[in-house]
């Protein structure tokens with residue numbers, strides 16, 4: 417399989433060889449790295465991708481959820497083109513940012529005010545800074561298996577290196593309500609904030625239980641720490657994100673990914689009282705700078721993406737399509753009697769090579785890692801492009817025919833790999 421992969425991709429190999437000279441690993445984005453070399457993409461249209469060697473793929477990676485609108489949504493392209501025609505870097509506020517902020521505040525019930533960044537990572541950095549400024553406390557609690565950006569990567573089952581952390585943090589186990597509540601109470605009035613993904617995305621598409629999030633809400637209310645929902649990925653799960661779906665309100669929320677129609681984006685928001693720490697009208701306001709925070713392309717595209725395309729009905733339809741797809745995947749694995757299970761919620765799903773249910777992150781065994789690798793490369797060979805860890809993030813152009821094509825490939829994988837998986 418490895419030989420076939422290499423033989424089919426001479427151009428990708430060449431691109432990698434050149435890049436390796438000048439970039440460590442030949443790469444500038446950890447998630448896109450794999451051996452022997454990653455497939456280089458050249459072009460996309462709708463939910464189709466073409467690689468550097470001209471091979472065609474069904475794109476189910478969906479740019480790790482940022483590609484919600486596909487590669488050729490004409491309304492977004494028109495908005496970006498119109499913005500570009502009026503000048504790229506105006507070094508001033510413009511009307512699109514206030515309008516986009518209003519759209520976000522209108523959708524997410526706990527968000528009274530919001531500010532923009534260039535990425536989800538930055539949104540989390542600023543939310544944590546804001547929480548520390550607001551509370552006058554320093555400590556942060558996060559969860560093992562969580563991911564909040566390049567500097568906030570918390571693998572499960574591995575020591576979390578302080579070298580990787582921009583600020584000191586404490587950790588608790590995901591989906592363990594009693595353990596988390598105890599950790600919050602123990603930290604007491606030293607704890608500024610708890611940051612949590614309502615579904616761990618990078619950790620393997622593992623949804624939080626309502627009980628767990630409610631325990632975080634109750635314990636933080638008790639101690640005065642702020643509860644931050646990282647909805648960078650999960651905001652797509654309803655018109656108002658997971659907070660609306662579950663009816664649990666955080667103090668702050670962070671956003672990213674698809675919200676600027678595919679342009680670079682991040683945002684953090686929350687209760688007006690908390691966000692007021694950044695209010696320049698007030699003496700001693702906290703700084704929140706960033707050359708590209710209100711870049712004209714993201715602001716213009718975001719208004720069209722949220723204001724005109726991804727409404728309530730679209731969000732619900734996408735969610736249901738994903739639910740149906742995940743159930744069908746699991747039915748196939750079950751039919752073959754395999755130790756294989758897809759977790760997730762709505763339009764995001766992730767295969768695991770062990771029996772379900774899977775309710776918490778875990779450290780994969782060597783065998784499980786091998787199966788994951790096999791799945792990824794088998795899907796590539798079948799012309800289906802996924803995240804390396806197997807995650808599927810549906811985009812709006814993905815329809816019934818595309819889902820059926822994926823299911824057929826999963827079926828084929830199960831049949832072919834049955835001897836190793838059973």
Ligand code: PMP
Pocket residue numbers: 480534535536537538540563564565566613617618646647648649672673681682
């Ligand atoms: N939080 C979560 C939950 C994410 O999934 C990601 C990105 N995968 C981030 C934060 C970081 O966003 P970005 O890559 O835009 O910095």
